[in-house]
Amino acid sequence: MADSGERLQQLIKVVRGKGHRLTPQRLAMLKVIAKSEEHPSAEEIYDRIKADFPTTSLATIYKTLSLLKDMGEVLELSLAHVGCRYDGNKPYPHPHVICTGCGQILDPEFGAMAEIIREMAQQTGYQITHHQLNFFGLCPRCQQEGQAPD
Amino acid sequence: MADSGERLQQLIKVVRGKGHRLTPQRLAMLKVIAKSEEHPSAEEIYDRIKADFPTTSLATIYKTLSLLKDMGEVLELSLAHVGCRYDGNKPYPHPHVICTGCGQILDPEFGAMAEIIREMAQQTGYQITHHQLNFFGLCPRCQQEGQAPD
């Protein structure tokens, strides 16, 4: 995978470039987000930040997350009844495969999206700006556990 | 489109068949749901029911919606920051095209889903049970209004 340090530098540059301040709390958040492969929730990000900044509040997490969303630097996955998950590593729409057993989320390879969007736009006349494509099911491990319970 | 009266009969049969009671409130809900083409929210369903049953409560709507979900007779679309929308007309996963301007939701034609699911399952080893595919953008009318404001 790509160098997450590089992604961090990019995030820092974007935040500063738009005239926003780089506080220690934000830097800590950017570090977490830059290398997040697991699509953490706001609360999970919060928990990791708390190690370094015990007084950090969830509200600040949400505020910075919102800022990054507006700048297009994080992707928000809103999963029903699971709350929102964030991806600052690949901040553009891409498919997800989500285990309904353990909650694991994968980013599968899927190249045909551009063409599908073109097709949908042509069929409906909509000007499509973004999309979400999520698959739900059991991951291999959860399938096994289902069949051969402890 | 198909006869919504037929769909209503089917819904009634399923509800009764599983040993659930068919109250007047439920019947009214089933009528609304059977012909819903517009993916109404719980509150919108509630508003329509209220005409006939002024004392109906939202809680009852949610309870019945939950019942129908469990029986696989309504599809719940959970759209971030818009709340849930319900489709009792086509209760199986299918793509949606959603206008970010006016909220209109279309059901486009899209035949390739089965193949894509097969591909994702093969790639990830997941046992995929359901999915969601949503496209967001401006509908033709909202595009016009954006260009030529009143």
Added chain:
DNA sequence: ATATGTGCAAATGGTTTGCAGTGAG
């Protein structure tokens, strides 16, 4: 120096739950 960011606490809003009373079967 100054306005942006932080952190607390309170507000929000869609959804869920508890429970006493009601009515479908």
Added chain:
DNA sequence: CTCACTGCAAACCATTTGCACATAT
């Protein structure tokens, strides 16, 4: 006659907001 359903109000819970204080620039 009974138990599932209804309707009210209160509870939930993730997210948002208001505001006084702190601080990056």
